[in-house]
Amino acid sequence: MPTIKVDGQELEVKEGVNLLDALLSAGIDVPYFCWHPSMGSIGACRQCAVIQYADEEDTRGRIVMSCMTPVTDNAVFSVDAENAATFRDSVIENLMLNHPHDCPVCEEGGECHLQDMTVMAGHRNRQYEGKKTTYPNQYLGPFIGHEMNRCISCYRCVRYYRDYSGGHDLSAFASRSRVFFGRAADGVLENEFAGNLVEVCPTGVFTDKTLSKHYTRKWDLQSAPTVCQGCSLGCNTYTSERYGEIRRVHNRYHQDVNGYFLCDRGRFGAGFVASSKRIPQSGIRNDQGLYDAVSLDTAITKIQAIISEGTKVVGIGSARASLESNFALRQFVGQENFCNGMTEIDQEMHGIIIDVLQSKLTTPSLTEVEEYDAVLILGEDVTNHAPRLALSVRQATRNLASEMAGNTQIPQWHDAAVRVLAQNHRSPLIVVTPTEDRLDEVASSSMRLMPRDIAELGYALAEEIAGNTTSSTPDVEAIARTLLEAKKPLVISGSSSQSPDILKAAVNLSLALKDRNDRAGIFLCANECNSVGVAMIDNERSISELLSTSPSVVVVLENDLSIRLGQQFSSSISSVNNLIAIDHLDNSTTSASSVVLPAATFAEAEGTLVNSEGRAQRSMAVYKAQDEIKAGYHLIDALAGNERSSTEVRSELSEQIPALAGILKAAPESDFRFEGAKFPRMTHRSSGRTAMRADISVHEPKQPVDEESALSFSMEGNQQQAPASLRAYTWSPGWNSNQSVHKFQSEVGGEYVGGDSGYLLFRESVDIEPFSKSTQAYSALIPRYHIFGSDELSAESEELSTLIPRPYLRINNTTAKNLKVEQGDGLMCTINNGNLQFAVIVDEAIPDNTFVYPIIPETRGMNGISSTDFSRVDDWVQDMDPLSPKTITTDRSS
Amino acid sequence: MNSVRNNLASTLTDQEVSEIEAEISHLPDRRSAAIDALKIVQKHRGWISDGSLSAIARLLGMSDEELDGIATFYTLIYRKPVGEKVILCCDSVSCWIMGGDKITNKIKSHLNVELGETTEDSKYTLLPVTCLGDCDHAPAMMVGDELHHDLTESNIEEILK
Amino acid sequence: MSETPLTRNIAPGKPPTDLAAYDANGGYQAVRDTIGKVDPDGVLDIIKDSNLRGRGGAGYPTGMKWSFVPKPRPDEGHRYLVANADEMEPGTFKDRLLMEFDPHQLIEGMILSSYTISADRGYIFIRDEYHTAIKRLNDAIKEAENKNYLGDRILGTDFSFHLHVHVSAGRYICGEETALLNSLEGKRANPRAKPPFPQVSGLWGRPTIVNNVETLCNIPHIVTHGADWYQSLGSGNDAGTKLYGASGRVKKPGCWELPIGTSIREILENHAGGMLDGYELKGLLPGGASTDFLVAEPLDLPMDYESIMQAGSRMGTGTMIILDDKTCPVGMIANLMKFFARESCGFCTPCREGLPWVKQILDGIEAGTGRLGDMDILERQSQFIGAISNTHCAHAPGAIEPLSSGLKYFHEDFIAHIENKTCPYTGGAT
Ligand SMILES: Cc1cc2nc3c(=O)[nH]c(=O)nc-3n(C[C@H](O)[C@H](O)[C@H](O)COP(=O)(O)O)c2cc1C
Ligand code: SF4
C-alpha cells in the first residue's frame, strides 16, 4: 500500500486508485462533479483540484486534478493550499455563471450535489452580471423530467447512459458554452436504466417526475430501507413517503447487490401501492356477488366461522409475499395443507435453483458478476426478467478492456483512456435466447433458439466440456472453447425460460466447467422477489395438487391464482366453497373470494425476502398502514387468534426451518438500540412532522409507534450510527445529496462500515450430481418478459403502466400464412371468457407454429391456451406499435 | 433540438452510399466514417436534414443521437439549409487588424443578411470562419470553394455579383 | 543566401511540383536509399541527433517523441502516423504553402517517418477550407502509389504504408493532437487526457504519432543530409530552418524559410519590409494567436524556442502577428478571446465557462461600459484559466496568453477605455 502525504499528514492508501478516491476514502472532503465511483474519471469539471508537490522540499507545486492523479508512494499533496482552494472556488464560480437561481423550485433543492460543492468550495459572491444561457427542455417520457438550464456540463449523464448502461438515445450536442444534453427529439428514453440519471446528475437537470408530481423536499420525506419487489435480485432501495403516499424510490447502495444503480422497474414501479385497484378495507361478498365493506374484526369473525364449518382448510402462499407471511400461513393451515403458490414448473425450477445455491457451484453476487471474463446466457431474458443483472453483465464484457489497460499501464479508473484503448474489444458474451436481446449489441455471439433447442445446446455443451463426446457441432465447440479459455467463466440462466430443462442443462454445464476451472460460476435468476425464500419454506406440492385434495376453504396469500392456473383457474376453484383472499390489489382471485382481507404492501409492512443468490434481506415499513390494512402475517395471526410481532414470527420461523435460521442476521430485530434510542425514519431537519398538521392543531399528535422494528416514525435517534439495514436515508454533514454514501463506506465503493445489510443463507456446499436429460413437453406458446408489464405489481403503477407493450404475437411467415394474416394484422383468442386481440409481428427467426407472446396484464391467464386457439381478427385496426405504445406528449405538465 | 423533426426518413442515393462505403473500407469500423458520411451527403444535398441524418445513422449502425451529437459539434456540417454558396468570412485576428470587420459589415449590408443568415434569394449564406491561413493577404474570405483575399470594401460587390 | 530545403521547390510564380518535378530535384531519393536498407532505429537516431523540434507549436523534440512508440510486436494491429495539417491557429499560414506547392515533400516525409516508427497507415488531417492543398495532395498520393512509394510492400521491401487524406469538418480544436485523433475516429473532437500519450494509445487505441506538416517536411532532408548538416542550418541552440511569417500592418506580409533563430528584427525589417508608413510597432504575438505579446524592445531576440520563452512568450508556429500603434490592443484581445471562446470544445469548466465571461468583459470595456473592477476579474480569470493542467488540454492556457500578457503590457490602454468610457483608437475594428 502506497503512503502519500496530504497537508502534512501521512496516509496509507489503496494501490491503484486515484487520489480523489483515496482522499474521500480517508474522510478528506474534496469537491468533485464528473468523477463517479462506478464510472471512473475523465477530468472534465476540474473541481477536484489539489496541489501536487515534486517532493517535500517543493513549496510551489502545481495544480492537478485529484481524480486524474494516480497515488504513488511518497507523493506529496495539499488539499488546503490557498492556490488550490482559490482554483476550486473559481471552478464553482464559473460553473454557476449560467446556472439559474431556481433552487427554491428545483426538485434537487436540499439534496443537491451542486449546492453542497458550492458551499464546500467556499464560493459566496457573484461577480457575473451577464445574461444566462438558456435551453429548451425535452419530453423524455413518464419518468424523467428535463430542465437543461440547470446543467453544469459535467458529462456524467451521457457517460452513464451511453458508456455504462448502453443507451443510445442521449447525447451531448453542440459544443463550447452551448453543450446540450438530451435526445435528438422529444421521446421516451429507451434505456431500462434511465432512471439512474436522476441520481447521477449532480444538479436538477434530470429529475424524477413521479416525485415532482407531488414534490416533497428530501428532509421532509419519511423513508425506510426497503428491498425492491420488482424481481428476484433484491436491489436495495430507499422508499420515501409523505402523508402516507409514496413519493419516490431511490437507490440504496449495497456493495454486493445493486451498487449505485437500479433499473426503472424498481425505481418507478412502487406506484402500485396507491393504485386504484388497492383494497383499502375488508370485504365480504354478499348474495348479489358484490362486496360489502366491513371492519377487519367482522371479516375475521366471518372467516373464522367459515373455517369452523369447513372440513379442510388449506393455504396457498406466494413468491411475492414475505417469508414471515408465508410462514404464518403454513403454521396456520399446517405443513401438509400448505403450498408455496408457484406453478409446478416454477417449483421444479426453484428446486433446481436451491440445489445450486446449496452446492459447491459458485453463485456470484451482482458485483461479482462484473468480474467474469466470459459469460454465457442460456435462455434467460436478463434485461426484462432480472434487469439489474443486465447492467452487471454489460460491465463484465469490459474485462478485456481492463486487461488491455493493465498491460498498457493505464489505470482502470482512467475511463476515457480505457475506452479509447479497448475500442470495440470486449470479453466474450454469448447470448442464447428465443428472441432478440438487448445484450446482443455487446455480445460476441448471439443465437436465436427455442427453449427446447436451448436446453439441447446446454446439454451438448456440458458433454463437450466434460469431454464425453467427440462429435460436437462447430457452435458447441466454439462456445465450449470460449468458456474453457476464460479465467472466470459464468453461466447465466433462469426461470424466465419456463423450462426446467434449460436450468438442468445450465447446471450440468456448470458442473463440468467447475471441474475444469474452480473459478467458474453460475447465476440462476429466480422468478419473483421471494421465490427462493418461499421455495425454502416449502416446495412440496403444487397448487393443483393441493386443490385436488378437495379443500373446503382455501386461504390465498398475496397471489393471483389465475396467473398460475391460467385456463384452469375457474374449474380448479369451482369446487372450493370458500376462497379467502389476502392481498393488496384487486385481481381475479380476490374477485372470486368470499372474503377479502386488505394486506399491507412492502411500503407498510416489514418483511424478509430471499433473492436469487440466496441473500436474505429485510425490507422495512415506510409508514404505518392506514386503518385496517395489516401485514399478511398479522392478518393470518388474527385468523389464528394469535398476536405476534414480526420478530416473534421470525424467531419461530428460524427455529422450525433451520435452513432459514440465517434470516435473523439479515437485520437487527426490534429491540435493537443505539444508546437506548431507535433509528429515525425522518431526517433531523424534517419540518413535516411538526408542521404537517399545524393548520388543524398546533398540538403535535403522538407519532405512531413501530413495534415491529428498531426504526421509529420520528426524527429522534441517531441515523449516522445506524447499521446498514436500518439506515433510512443517506446524509452526512455537508453532504446532503446521495453522494454522501461514501461517508458510510469503509472505502469508496466498498462495504458499509459495520457491514452491509442482509445475510447470505447458503454457506455450506453439498455435492450435486448432473441431472439426467428429461423430456419436457414444450408448449408452442413462448412467453416473453417485458421490464414494464411482466411483473404483476409494478405493472399497476401509474406512470410505468403507460410503457407496457400491447398484446402481440410473434410468428413466422408460414404460421402467419396458415392463419391468413400478415404483419400488422390481428389475431385473437378467448381467454378467461373474454376475447383478447393481438397484433401480429412476423419474425422469421421463429419456427413454424410457434407463438411468442408478451407477459403483460392482459395475457395473465394465457397458461393453457394452445396454438389452435388463435383466429384472425377481421375488423382489426392497429393504431400503435405494440412494442412501444409510448405516446409522446410535449405537454410539460404531464 | 426542436421537438418536431422533419423525420420523413430520407433514403440515401446509391452514389452517396457507395461513396460512404468507400470511406468505411479503410476504417476499422463503420461508425468511424460518421464525419466523412455527413460530409458526403452534405456535398450532394447542401445540408444535413433530420431525415438525411437518420438515414446516415442507420447506414452506420448508430442512433440519431449518436450521429447528431457529432454533427452538431462541427461548424462545417450544416444542420439547417444553406444558400447555394456559403460565404466563410474570416473574423480572426490578422484579418481583424486589417479591417475585416468593415468587410464583414459591407457584406452584410450588400446582401442584407446578418451572420448566420441566408439571403432571400437563397444564393448566399454568411458565416464567420476561423483564420483561413491567408493572413498575408488579409482580409480574406471564401465564397463556396473559392478563396478571395486582399478584400476591400470596393471589391466585395464585384466578388458577390 | 542560406539553404532553404523546405521551400527549394517553391518560388513565386513557379507551378506546384508534381512527381516528375519533385523527382528531378532529388525527390524520393531518401525513400529509395532508406526503406529496407537502413534499420528504422538507425533513422530514429539520425532524427534524434538532428535536434529537430516539432513545428506545430509546442516545439517538442521529434526524435524523442518517436522514441516513446513501443517496439512493434508481430500481428498486433495497425500503427498510425498522422500529419497535422489543420492549421487553424489565427495568423498562421505556413503548412498551406508546403502542401499546395510541394505535396510530395510531405508524402516523402511521412513515408520515412512511418518507416521509422513502423506505422502502416497514415492520415493527413487537413482543414476543409484548404481545397487546393487537398486536391494536390490527393493527386500526389496517386502518383506516389503508382510508383509504389506508397501502398503494399513499398519498392519491393517488407514495408507497407497506406496514406489517406482526411478532410476535417471544421473546429480549431481539431488541431490539438488528441482531439484530432477523436475526430479521425469519427467522434466529437474533445481532447483526450494525457497520459496515456498517443504514442502508446492513439488512433483507435493503437500507437500513433501526430506531427505537424512542417515537421514532417524536414524529415527527407535530415535523412538525406544527416544530423550535422541539419544542426548547421540553424543558429543558436536550435537546428534547421523554420518557416517564419508576418501579418498585420507591415509592408510585405508573407512567409519565408529562414535559419531557425533569425532575429525578429531581421524578419520584420528585412523580409516583411518594416511597418507600413505612418504606423509604429506596438507589440507582436510571435507565433500565432495563442502566444504572449512581446512589446517593442525585444526586436533583437532570435526567434528560437529558448529565447522567446525567456522573453516570456512562445515561438509557437513562428508566424508573427503585428500590433501597430493605431490598432486597439483591447479590441485585438477581445477579438482573440471571441475566437478562443467560440472554439472551446466545451469539455472542461475553465475554458467552457471562463472564456465567454472574459470575452463579455472585454467587449464591455471596448464598448466603453467597462468598470475598474473588471480588471480584477480579468486578472483572476486569467490565473484560473491560464495555467497548464488547470484545464484538460492546452487550448485554454494558450488562449489566455495574449490576455495575461496584454493586461501587463497594455494596462494603460485598458484603464483609458474604462475611464473615458470609449475606445481611444480608430484603427482595427473601427
Ligand atoms: C488548441 C490547439 C490547436 C492546435 N492546432 C494545431 C494545428 O492546427 N496544427 C498543428 O500542427 N498543431 C496544432 N496543435 C499542436 C498539436 O497538438 C501537436 O502538438 C502538434 O501537432 C504536434 O506536432 P509537432 O510535434 O510536429 O509539433 C494545436 C494544439 C492545441 C492545444
Ligand atoms: S481546455 Fe477547452 S478545448 Fe481544451 S478540453 Fe477544455 S474545454 Fe475543451
Ligand code: FES
Ligand atoms: S471530479 Fe475530477 S475533474 Fe471532475
